[in-house]
Amino acid sequence: MSMFGxxxxxxxxxxxxxxxxxxxxxxLLLSLAYRLVVGHMPSxxxxxxxxxxxxxxxxxxxxxxxxxxxxxxxxxxxxxxxxLVINLLLPGQDGxxxxxxxxxVVQLVYMVIFFVLAFVLAxxxxxxxxxxxxx
Numbered sequence: 001m002s003m004f005g006x007x008x009x010x011x012x013x014x015x016x017x018x019x020x021x022x023x024x025x026x027x028l029l030l031s032l033a034y035r036l037v038v039g040h041m042p043s044x045x046x047x048x049x050x051x052x053x054x055x056x057x058x059x060x061x062x063x064x065x066x067x068x069x070x071x072x073x074x075x076x077x078x079x080x081x082x083x084l085v086i087n088l089l090l091p092g093q094d095g096x097x098x099x100x101x102x103x104x105v106v107q108l109v110y111m112v113i114f115f116v117l118a119f120v121l122a123x124x125x126x127x128x129x130x131x132x133x134x135x
Contacts, residue, residue: 026051026114033110034090038098042090054085083107 027047058078065074087103
């Protein structure tokens with residue numbers, strides 16, 4: 001086995017671990033957003049399935065709107081599709097759908113929490129990188 005092959009394998013493994021961590025954290029953040037808006041916490045399995053279905057639907061939407069459509073239109077369409085997936089897959093406490101409007105609010109809160117967390121982590125990692133470069 002060559003050194004480059006081993007490095008590629010380690011890189012692939014780290015990428016897969018990173019993807020799993022992002023999916024799990026996304027499901028937890030979706031559960032938190034759902035709890036804040038709807039008032040109860042969905043099961044982790046449902047939140048995980050909703051995140052995966054939402055991401056898959058967003059990829060399909062971005063592929064469809066990629067040709068000629070602006071980034072803002074694609075972002076809005078992905079937001080609306082994400083809210084639709086939340087409405088369809090995460091039931092209210094009584095088992096019925098929470099409604100598309102409430103699902104849009106859940107999606108908005110989820111995205112705000114996700115972006116704030118990503119920004120804080122980027123600042124932390126950026127600070128660590130700068131600290132390592134100065135030594």
